[in-house]
Amino acid sequence: MAAKSVKKVVLAYSGGLDTSVILRWLQETYGCEVVTFTADLGQGEELAPARSKAEMFGVKEIFIEDLRETFVRDYVFPMFRANALYEGQYLLGTSIARPLIAARQIEIAEAVGADAVAHGATGKGNDQVRFELAYYALKPDVTVIAPWREWSLTSRAKLLEFAEAHQIPISKDKRGEAPFSVDANLLHSSSEGKILEDPAVEPDEIVYQRTIRPEDAPDQATTIAIDFVAGDPVAIDGAALSPAALLTRLNELGRANGIGRLDLVENRFVGMKSRGVYETPGGTILLAAHRGIESLTLDREAAHLKDSLMPRYAELIYNGFWFSPERRMLQALIDESQKSVSGRVRLKLYKGNATVIGRESPNSLYSMRVVTFEDDQGAYNQADAQGFIKLNALRLRLAAAAGRRGGAL
Numbered sequence: 001m002a003a004k005s006v007k008k009v010v011l012a013y014s015g016g017l018d019t020s021v022i023l024r025w026l027q028e029t030y031g032c033e034v035v036t037f038t039a040d041l042g043q044g045e046e047l048a049p050a051r052s053k054a055e056m057f058g059v060k061e062i063f064i065e066d067l068r069e070t071f072v073r074d075y076v077f078p079m080f081r082a083n084a085l086y087e088g089q090y091l092l093g094t095s096i097a098r099p100l101i102a103a104r105q106i107e108i109a110e111a112v113g114a115d116a117v118a119h120g121a122t123g124k125g126n127d128q129v130r131f132e133l134a135y136y137a138l139k140p141d142v143t144v145i146a147p148w149r150e151w152s153l154t155s156r157a158k159l160l161e162f163a164e165a166h167q168i169p170i171s172k173d174k175r176g177e178a179p180f181s182v183d184a185n186l187l188h189s190s191s192e193g194k195i196l197e198d199p200a201v202e203p204d205e206i207v208y209q210r211t212i213r214p215e216d217a218p219d220q221a222t223t224i225a226i227d228f229v230a231g232d233p234v235a236i237d238g239a240a241l242s243p244a245a246l247l248t249r250l251n252e253l254g255r256a257n258g259i260g261r262l263d264l265v266e267n268r269f270v271g272m273k274s275r276g277v278y279e280t281p282g283g284t285i286l287l288a289a290h291r292g293i294e295s296l297t298l299d300r301e302a303a304h305l306k307d308s309l310m311p312r313y314a315e316l317i318y319n320g321f322w323f324s325p326e327r328r329m330l331q332a333l334i335d336e337s338q339k340s341v342s343g344r345v346r347l348k349l350y351k352g353n354a355t356v357i358g359r360e361s362p363n364s365l366y367s368m369r370v371v372t373f374e375d376d377q378g379a380y381n382q383a384d385a386q387g388f389i390k391l392n393a394l395r396l397r398l399a400a401a402a403g404r405r406g407g408a409l
Helices: 017-030 048-056 068-081 098-112 127-138 156-165 243-256 281-297 300-319 325-340 384-404
Strands: 008-012 033-040 062-066 116-118 143-145 181-184 189-192 222-229 232-236 261-267 273-279 343-350 353-360
Touching (some): 008 017, 017 033, 017 156, 033 048, 033 098, 068 232, 068 243, 068 325, 098 116, 098 127, 127 143, 127 300, 222 281, 281 353, 300 325
Parallel strands (some): 008 033, 008 116
Antiparallel strands (some): 181 189, 222 232, 261 273, 343 353
């Protein structure tokens, strides 16, 4: 791609060292106008410096947007309706944020007449795939610039040299070797690299930013109640909350009780294994609560079908296929299953654990009359079980009989 082919590019801009270097590099390499877009997804950082840094580079169009409610309502909650876990453990906190950032980038690009978009993801990670699959799904003819795959700044030292040569402000902690890298949003924080690269070494306590140690959590359990309507949480302890406010409150409760830590070696989509340390305090509580209310309200086969599809759904999100037709199809099935998933779940939070201790629903499929060990007054005829068992045993009996005859039928 010739540098002169780009006239205006929308950059996903955090205001940090990497994207600040990228901003200046784009101006120099492509001679193009750069529009910056900074999304507030609840990462907990002050975003004002992003504007001042962009202005310092002469950027005229600067977008800084609070997308926390959109993020939780339209991305996090739909994902949690599926109980999505990548490789059985990871709650997909980084993965689910990328399609929203990419979608808004494309909208801004069309609004300002940009002919390209750019991101700061490296060529070794999953995020480059997630951003770019979303870009192409939403705007097939868009030009994508991925500086980490193009430039010669192949080391931290070269990046710092470029920054100093172009008078880009560098935080003091960036001048030395960063102990690890962090990505954060309202759902989670993820830490990886440097001191975390050896999976045999326990993470230092400095890695954890969103949770206290379970050992330091209160000796007294915290009991809470979460209300659900059609699969989504709507209230905590009877107080109605917006999606972002509800997740924020769950994060506070999870943090105080040491809930949501995960040290994981995962399989990246690009082919390598990586080690990450994740903190998802509110999401861990929410997953336990959602499965609790589903246990009461979902039909057995519907629940089992959902569970069988979940790994595929989670893999689609992890790999960046949020806007794919297959993810949309699965979402339609999942959302259909959630129509009856309403009610209240009570949980006990204690030293790293979120345990369901009660659940109730107007749509409950649980019948005390049927399951009781006392007199059920004819609600269930136990003699019916004999035929049920014999029919299910028929193929096993035939196979066993054939085996005794040496395989002859």
